[in-house]
Amino acid sequence: MKSRYSIKDLEQLSGIKAHTIRAWEQRHKLITPKRTSTNIRYYSDDDLRVILNVSILMEHDWKIGQVAKLSSEEIAKQAHDCDPYEGNFTYELNELKLSTLNFDIERFQAIMDKCVEKHGIHDTFQKVIGDYIQELGKLWLSGSVSISQEHFMSSMIRQKLYSALDALEAKEDGKTFALFLPANELHEIGLLYLAYVLKERGDKVFYLGQSLPKEYLTDLLDNQNVDALISVFTTNPDFEYLSEYLQDLDDLIQDRSVQVHLTGYQFNEFGKDSYGSNIHIYNSLKDLSAAV
Secondary structure (H helix, E strand, O other), X not given: OXXXXXXXXXXXXXOOOHHXXXXXXXXXXXXXXXXXXXXXXXXXXXXXXXXXXXXXXXXXXXXXXXXXXXXXXHHHHHHHHOOOOOOOOHHHHHHHHHHHHOXXXXXXXXXXXXXXXHHHHHHHHHHHHHHHHHHHHHHHHHOOOOHHHHHHHHHHHHHHHHHHHHOOOOXXXXXXXXXXXXXXXXXXXXHHHHHHHHHHOOXXXXXXXXXXXXXXXXXXXXXXXXXXXXXXXXXXXXXXXXXXXXXXHHXXXXXXXXXXXXXXXXXXXXXXXXXXXXXXXXXXXHHHHHHO
């Protein structure tokens, strides 16, 4: 069964404003919405694919009038041939979106294999997968992908990250990081990505995984020399308890030479003066990985 998308879904998935998509639809007939039995407009997988491919061409200075003269198959070919991708990896990211929406294992594997062949393992994980993890979280929070779609793609990426992590070794002069998720936090894929980034550069990683009450961190800190703690807060702890949680973390590391690096959607509206000097909060996974 094919998916149905609203124009707002197309906007979220493509980054193209809804009013622009509507203009392309009306003036250039790029896509044709269908209607339900109750006369509600919706768009198909084919419409989404066209919009995603057009977004690639627009990034490469195509004019919409030029694009409108092409068939959907020709648009797809031109988008695929836009090479190099100027560091944006838009084509690859769009393929991952379509893989997610259609639960398409073969498509996911094909784009991963092509990425590794074309860009190497480093850029595939740090620039393609890293960016898509961030994008996938936004799509899930906005409702543009369902929980089952998000879990499907998270599982696929998680398998790749675990495999890549197993192939890496720490260096003797690397730093030591402990990575954990707070109690009741189960969204682990961003943390796994950070584990890969750190281990790939030669750092030692203690990966403590999902839903760890902060009190249990003392077991590790009492027995190992850890330079920093890292975590990602996607849905937990609740916003109203963030200040209290950070204060407890600050108290936990107060007599230790340990820094704390945090990111996640729970910090979107969190005040910059609400945490201690040893606790650092970042806007994104990419910002955090660059800082540490």
